[in-house]
Amino acid sequence: MKIDRVKPLYRKVNTKARGVHHHSGSSYRYDRNTKDAESVKMKKDVQRGLDYTPLFRFLLSKVGKRWDSVFSEAVARLDKQEPIFWMVSMDIEDADDYILTSESSYFSGLYVDKDGLLQVVAPEIDETSLSPACKCCTHTFNGKPFTKKFKLE
Structure with a gap:
């Protein structure tokens, strides 16, 4: 009997790739045999290397659906529940037009309307309306590359 498992809405980041940063502090190995070893402790339950892009794409695909079921x-x-609320606001006044999820990945901000439906905050914003912040990266909006070129201001 085969049990169908639903794919999770997050994935592990390739930690061996060049330029992948996990926002970690200094390494404990440099401090453990010093006088300050008592004050420097290794942190427990710190998760690094998770990418929630599948979650953001899932939420975008559910625009117009009932929030409770989504x-x-x-x-x-x-x-954990926290990454959902990076993108979704329960009130339009608190919602952002778009969010920056990494150095160069942007996604539409979402909110729950008064009827309990998931909606896009600013549907007029797309990959043609935003400009890249640097020349070296490929900037994307909802997975589509920006069409404007980088301009030094």
């Missing part, structure tokens, strides 16, 4: 499905496929 939320319950997303929570069942995640390790």
Whole structure:
């Protein structure tokens, strides 16, 4: 009997790739035999290397659907609830037009309307309306590359 498992809405980042940063502090190995070893401790339960791009794409695909069902499905496929609210606001006044999820990846901001439906905050914003912040990276909006070129201001 085969059990179908639902894919999680996050993935591990390739930690061997060049330029992948996990926002970690200094290495404990340099401090452990010093006089300050008592004050420097290794942190427990710190998770690094998770990418929530599948979650953001899932949420974008559910625009116009009932928030209760979208939320319950997303929570069942995640390790924690917090990343959902990076993109989704429960009120339009608190919502952002778009969010920056990494150095060069942008996604539409979402909110839950008064009828309980998931909506895009600023549907007029797309990959043609934003400009890249640097020349070296490929900037994307909802997975599509920006069409404008970098201009030094």
